[in-house]
Amino acid sequence: MVGPKGEQIGIVSINDALKLAQEADLDLVEVAPTARPPVAKLMDYGKFKYEAAVKARESRKNQTQTIVKEIKLRPKIDPHDYGTKKGHVERFLKAGDKVKVTIMFRGREQSRPELGFRLLQRLAGDVEELGFVESQPKQDGRNMIMVIGPHRKKNEAKAHAGQSHSKSVPSPRSAAPAATTAPEPAANEPAADGAAVPGPA
Helix, strand or coil: CECCCCCECCCCCHHHHHHHHHHCCCEEEEEECCCCCCEEEEECHHHHHHHHHHHHHHHHHHCCCCCEEEEEECCCCCHHHHHHHHHHHHHHHHCCCEEEEEEECCHHHHHCHHHHHHHHHHHHHHCCCCEEEEEEEEEECCEEEEEEEECHHHHHHHHHHHHHCCCCCCCHHHHCCCCCCCCCCCCCCCCCCCCCCCCCC
16 A cells, blocks of 8 residues: 555555545545555545646647648639639638638549649649748549648748838937037137238227
C-alpha cells in the first residue's frame, strides 16, 4: 500500500488498509490491480478526479484545432461563380483555416480531367499570397480534390513589417534654415575703410 504522500507503507491486509483509510478520512484506491500483490493508495478520490479533469481541460485548450472548409466547383464554372468561390477561399485562408477544393465531374466531363486540373492550378495561383497547396490535385472517383493551407506566419510577418516601415515627416520649421544677422561692430572698434566716422557734436 502507498500512503497519501507517496510513501511506501508495505504489504497490509484489506481490513487493515480500509481501517487506515477510515482513520485518515481518505479513500482506498486500487492503482495497480494487475501487480502481485495489487497496489492500493490512500487518497482523496474526489480531489484526484477534479485535478485530472482540470489538467485534461488545459491540455485541450493548448491544442490548436485545424478546421477544414470545403468548396465545390464544376469544371466549366461561370466566371462570376468562380469569383464568388474564390472569395470564399480567400476568407477561409485569412481566418487561418484549410480549404478542401473539390472539382465535381459529371457525364462526359469525366473524360476531361485536365479541365479540373487547370482550374485547380488557376485557383491556387489566384490565392498564392494567402495560402499554399498542401495536397496536390488527385482524382477520387468522379471528383478531383486539392487542399490549400494558410500562410499564417507569412501574413503576420507582412503586417509587422508594414508597421515598422512607417516614416516620420520632418516639420517645415526644422527644415528651414535659420536667418543669420551680421554682428554690429563694437563702439571701440575702428570703422572699416570708407565708412563715415561721426564727429563730435
